[in-house]
Amino acid sequence: MIERSSIKRHPADMWGAHFLPGMLLLPTFLCALAADFPFTAPLDLDVTPRVTVLSSGLQGCRRFRSSAVPISTMLLQDDSERLYVGAQGAAFALNASDISASPPLSIEWEASSEKKSLCLLKGKDNKTECFNHIRLLQRFNSTHLYMCGTHAFWPLCAYIEEKTFVMSSDPEEGRDKCPHGPKTGYTAVIIDQQIYTASQYDFWSFPDIRRNSPSPVLRTEDAPTRWLNEAEFVGSALVRESLGSSNGDDDKIYFFFTEKSQEQTTSSSHSRVARVARVCKGDRGGRLTLQKRWTSFLKARLTCSVPEFDFHFNMLRSVFVMHGLTPQDTLFYGIFGLEWKNVKASAVCRFPLSEVQEAFEGPYMENEDSGTTWKEYVGKIPDPRPGTCITDDLRSKGINTSTSLPDDVLDFVRRHPLMSKQVQSADRRPLLFRRATDYTQMAAQVVQGLDEQMYHVLYMGTDEGWLHKAVDIKGQLHIIEELQLFEQPVPVISVLISSNKRGVYIGSPSGVVQLPLSNCIRYSSCYDCIFARDPHCAWNGAECVDMMTQSNRSNLIQDILHGRTGCESTRYDVVQRSRSVRVGDDVLLQCELSSNLATPLWTLDGSQVQGYDLSSGFRTGTDGLLIIEARHDQSGLYTCHAVENNVKVAVVTYNVSISLDLPPPPHTKKFNIITTLPAPTVHPSSDGAHTLLLLSPRNMEAIYLSLITVLGGLCFVLTVVLAYVGFCLRTGQRGKYSLRAAAAAHPSSKRSSRCKKQHRISSSMELKTISSHCNGICNGVSKPRNEDLQDGGFLQIVPGEGQTSMNNETPPPAPPLPPTPQHTSQECDFPNGLSATLPSVLRRMNGNSYVLLRQSDSENTSPLSHTFSEELSRILEKRKHTQLLPRPDESSV
Structure with missing residues (x-):
């Protein structure tokens, strides 16, 4: 949106100008701190999706309900x-x-x-x-x-x-x-017709990991040391770790869950922690000790934290196992959340199998006297090592099955299920962090890029029915796009990938959605294709294509690592527009950027436009450039560039011509008021013509003094209001507020007659678009000239109408509000560059909207003729019908 306009201040107002904004900003600052509590994330981890696609824009989408x-x-x-x-x-x-x-x-x-x-x-x-x-x-x-x-x-x-x-x-x-x-939390896997499950099976039992078929049935131990403590299971997987073995004797099943912390001490701040547990596929239980119990059960803590802030994500929500060419290449991707239920945040951490194996081969923890105090075990460890699988090495020592293990080994396993060493994530930090997002499920695949490197592409579903596609680039995730799968928010419960069908399947309680793994045709230019950094997509010189469909890749362009090189010699089309405006008009040049990661850069005849200087005459924002009170020397070629990955790409050009033949109307006082109203829109008047709401800055002394006076005397205003109410009650008269739309006046009508028809309103506050001029026909309706655009078509609050009913009759209902303007497919380009049809979806970044107010002045009107409360009531009433955004973001509230 357009940035805040400058306001000329009288020297006597400098104290109020500095003190009051600070007082107003203080609650905002405190709210921001409260929103970020109890953590603040590193900027390089809080990743923004590059492209946002709504459900109406999904391509190749198929649904099952x-x-x-x-x-x-x-x-x-x-x-x-x-x-x-x-x-x-x-x-x-x-x-x-x-x-x-x-x-x-x-x-x-x-x-x-x-x-x-x-x-x-x-x-x-x-x-x-x-x-x-x-x-x-x-x-x-x-x-x-x-x-x-x-x-x-x-x-x-x-x-x-x-x-x-x-x-x-x-x-x-x-x-x-x-x-x-x-x-109930639950996970299951069937391996070689053996069913392994983990859950709390009924409402009076403890959580358990079981092998149910075939015999013998095995489960976890409850006494003297309970192996699982209020566990919530989220996943399980088989990892075939037997290298060169014909019977897979060292294969293991891994279970992932969150449970109540057993290491809890007086200094611990987490009551629940994420765990990984394992059992051997060939486990048969013990002969007497641990009979029908696991003899290979061990568990360790999964650590997903931001080391700079000593902040831990200790709630495991989902896990995906990425199998490699060898067992040692196996990776565990986990989605983690916070223990605080009222704070939404997610982190994605990656754990190599080698880190997990190192933890299980490290020291054990022991529990003294079955209490809550756990510490590292420093005593003698029996042989063979407790928790290991029965391999050919143990068979050579006469231990053929787990039932042949010595009792001291089995007793040690019963009392020491927890490992001391924690499983650290890769690079000791999350791959991704997202505020205000709860990821629920994920899936991943390996894609070979044009540079012959292997990239991991992740598909992550959220609790509100969105799908984020991301690529792992050197230990950090770049979110390529976010896709809205369902119009109504529903959680994603499953994400599955098919390489053969080249599709991803997303399940939710309400249905299933099928999407292609990538939609490269969405990127219309070479730079857009390169900036996406999608391993599936590459530029072939004419369009962005799916690499998997290209047999000849010699002419393809792709840059996953940096996302900026390869398009230097490629030509692309730039949208060209022309604007002819008059001196003194406010000109809005729109520039919509398709990428959430791009920032706009404006140039005038090749020189950068500085939109932050108070005297520059420009205001820049994420949606466009505003020329304030256009001057003749501001004519020229304006170009909007999208800057992304340190590359500047032209998006649209405006050839702006500012003429002197039509000077602005005399005796007009202008002033700026910064407010959080949405961008101005076109309202229909009673005669069918579109009345434009005009806003402009100048001459703030009178209104600013009035504003400071009213803010400083709020108590006095409240006293006057109470006195007025008391007076009405004493006289038996009761004021009635009438909400009506003022009819559009004929050009020959006088201001005095209009004031009489509107119950002696002393002056009018007009809300107009950036410019008061629109030549030609818009949507089939002739637009009036500037002198016609006066009091028509806006809502007014008229006090004092109606009499008090002496017989307590029910007051008549308020008249209906005027209809909201309907969007049409036609578009009217005004001379100042503002379209009657604005974008249906506005960027949600830096989303403060600002409008300018212009007060018409006549011989008998004064800027001080209205009280602040009257003007505020009118602004709030108009604000109801000038909303552009279907859901305003936090920064515009």
């Missing part, structure tokens, strides 16, 4: 032609190429009426909980899927024949495989 909502789980395998969706009382098999293709295969699986009745007797909600919510839907073998549902707090599971997508057997008991409730 069903009456069976909410959706709870999704399954996609890259070599499969189907996307499986589990919902409330049903499961679906969608076409992975086009999820909107109908009809999909489906399985209806509602909870029985008997189970629903029992659920109600347990005190559960019959609108959300007493249904069959599908919580597990995964591949069991090459021919069947396995599905589990809550079944109204009585979990059941069933096998599904994949080809026909029907149940191949009757449902079986699922209490040890599926939680009872739809919102």
Whole structure:
């Protein structure tokens, strides 16, 4: 928006000019501190998405909606032609190429009426909980899927024949495989027809990690040391760490969760911490000690923090495992949040497998007397090392299975499940930090760039239904774009990627959205394509194309590392416009930037325009350039440049001609008032013509003295108001405020007659557009000249109408407000450069809107003829009908 205008001050007003703004800014400053409490993030981590795309602008988008909502789980395998969706009382098999293709295969699986009745007797909600919510839907073998549902707090599971997508057997008991409730933290993975799950399985049990099938069934230990403490599970994954082994004896399953801190001391500030736990895939439990319990269970803390501020993100929300070419290349990407529920913020941290292994090979923690005090164990560690898997090395020593482990080893595992060393994130800091954003789910893939380097591209869903696409560049995330998936805010519950289908699938409780991995055609120029830094996209000399579709890459241009080189010799089109205005007019030259990371730079005949000097005559903002009271020497070629990544690119040029043939009307006093009203709009008058609201700066002495006087005497004003109310009550007269639209006056009408028709209003405060001139026809309506643009079409508050009813009759309802101007497809370019049709979506950066007020002066009017409260009432009434932004951002409130 346009920056604040300068105000000429009388020397006697200097004290008020400095003291009052400081008093007004003090509450704003305190509010800003409160908003940032309890942390302030490094500027290089609080990343802004480069491009914002609303749901109406999504390209290649396909959707799936069903009456069976909410959706709870999704399954996609890259070599499969189907996307499986589990919902409330049903499961679906969608076409992975086009999820909107109908009809999909489906399985209806509602909870029985008997189970629903029992659920109600347990005190559960019959609108959300007493249904069959599908919580597990995964591949069991090459021919069947396995599905589990809550079944109204009585979990059941069933096998599904994949080809026909029907149940191949009757449902079986699922209490040890599926939680009872739809919102309970839960994760599951099926490996070699063995089902590993982690959850709080019913409302009276403790959280548990279990292997349910085949026998033997294993679980975690509760005594004497509880291995899990109020854990909320978010994910699990198999990592095949057996190098050169035919039976995978060292493969491990990793579980990720948040639990109550066991290291809590008097100096600790966190009650919950993020954890990673592991068990060996070949674990069979102990013979006597730890019978039917894990003998390989260990856990360690995941640390995602900003070291400069000693600030920790200790709530793990989601995790994605990026498998590499070798087990050591495995990466764990985690989404972390804050423990304070009233503060929205997210961080993304990355953990190499080597860091996790180092923590599990380090020292143990011990708990003294089963209390809450944990400290590092310094005693002797038994052999073989507790928590290790049974490998060929141990078999050579006569230990063939976990049941052969010595009792001292098993007893040590029972009492020392926690590791002392914490798992540190890569580079010891987050890859990304976002204020006011709660990421919920994510997925990632590896893309090879034109420079032969491998880049990790992340897709992250938010709690309000947005998808952020980002690329990991040397340990920091660059957000390429943010996409609005749903018009109504809903949380993203699942993000899946298919390299074969070249699509990303986003699940929410209300439905599923399918999008292409990248939409390169959105970038219309070489610089726009390069600035995006999208590994999928490159410039071929004519357009931005998807690299995966190009067999010949010799002529492609791409710069992921820096995002600024390659387009120096490329030609591009610049929008050219012309403006002819009169001396004294205020000219607004608009410049919309498609990138949120770009800043505008204006030049006049090749020289940079300085819009911050008080005497420059210019005001610059993120939306355009304002020429204040145009002078003849300000004519010339104005160019708006977008500056991004230290590269200046011309966006639009204006050939501005300022003529002297039409001087401004005489006897007009102008002044500036800085306010937070939105940009001016066109209001319809009663005769159908558009009345333009005009604002301009000059001669502030009188109004500024009046403003200071009123602000300094607020108590006096309140006293006068109370006296006036008392007088009305004593005389039995009651004032009535009437809200009416003043009719547009005929050009030959006199000001005195208009004042009589409007109940003796002494003078008029007019709100107009930047310029009072509009020649030609706009939307089929002839625009009046400057002398016609007077009191028509604005709302006035008229006190004193109406009489007090002596019989307590109900007062008549207030007249309806005038209709809001409708947007049309036609556009009127005024001579000063302001369009009647403004952009439908304005940038939300530095979003303060400022308007200028012009007061018409006549022989019998004075700037002091109105009280401040009267003028303020009129401004507030007009403000209701001049909103441009559908949702104003914080800086404009």
